[in-house]
Amino acid sequence: MDEEQPPYLAPTIAYVKDQLAQAEGGHDWYHVERVWRLARRLAAAEDTDLSVVDLGALLHDVADAKFHHGDESIGPRKARQFMERLALGPGISDHVVKIIEQVSFRKSGVHTEPFSRELAVVQDADRLDAMGAIGIARAFNFGGHKGRPLHVPPEEHWEKPPAATVQHFYDKLLLLKEGMHTELGQALAEERHRFMQTFLAQFYAEWHGRR
Numbered sequence: 001m002d003e004e005q006p007p008y009l010a011p012t013i014a015y016v017k018d019q020l021a022q023a024e025g026g027h028d029w030y031h032v033e034r035v036w037r038l039a040r041r042l043a044a045a046e047d048t049d050l051s052v053v054d055l056g057a058l059l060h061d062v063a064d065a066k067f068h069h070g071d072e073s074i075g076p077r078k079a080r081q082f083m084e085r086l087a088l089g090p091g092i093s094d095h096v097v098k099i100i101e102q103v104s105f106r107k108s109g110v111h112t113e114p115f116s117r118e119l120a121v122v123q124d125a126d127r128l129d130a131m132g133a134i135g136i137a138r139a140f141n142f143g144g145h146k147g148r149p150l151h152v153p154p155e156e157h158w159e160k161p162p163a164a165t166v167q168h169f170y171d172k173l174l175l176l177k178e179g180m181h182t183e184l185g186q187a188l189a190e191e192r193h194r195f196m197q198t199f200l201a202q203f204y205a206e207w208h209g210r211r
């Protein structure tokens with residue numbers, strides 16, 4: 001099967017790879033590639049504009065606010081500037097910019113309804129990449145990047161508790177299953193959620209020398 005790629009793809013991939021060349025391991029090109037792949041898979045079962053899904057997924061992390069002193073406007077602005085180079089149909093760039101503005105968990109919370117099916121798909125894909133085996137790997141990588149402990153048992157929270165990576169599972173990762181917008185996303189989230197629960201049970205058992 002010889003599928004012709006839409007003309008915006010190659011320049012967008014090259015741009016994103018270049019922008020993310022120095023990115024931390026959980027937010028690098030491979031994160032974007034996984035989200036893109038999954039977004040396309042979710043989109044296949046939805047009524048969506050594929051160019052919006054492609055561009056939204058590929059451009060969603062070009063400038064994460066966490067690594068830009070909390071500035072939430074840089075990513076959408078950079079993406080808009082980049083898309084001016086592409087010959088896109090009317091409304092595409094505006095739609096993609098809105099997706100980039102709203103895709104993040106921090107900005108939208110788990111339960112916000114997406115304004116479009118294209119956002120629903122990209123947001124589900126981005127959240128799924130924070131779950132399961134990959135999600136676990138990304139969390140510990142992020143914690144290591146920040147010099148955080150793996151885990152601090154509750155009985156030792158006698159002072160201000162340090163932000164341990166295991167705590168992030170309860171603050172975010174185990175909540176993500178409730179916020180899926182697509183049917184396939186929901187099914188995949190349930191499997192990835194169970195995997196994280198299994199991981200935590202084994203982690204605590206090993207922590208206490210029970211297994």
Ligand code: ADP
Nearest residue numbers: 026104105106126130135138139142143165168
């Ligand atoms: P988003 O970009 O979707 O808003 P984040 O940037 O908060 O999400 O998270 C991106 C990745 O970094 C996810 O895999 C997330 O689990 C991980 N991460 C974010 N904050 C923490 C943390 N405090 N501890 C461990 N991992 C984290």
Ligand code: NI
Nearest residue numbers: 031060061126
């Ligand atoms: Ni992302």
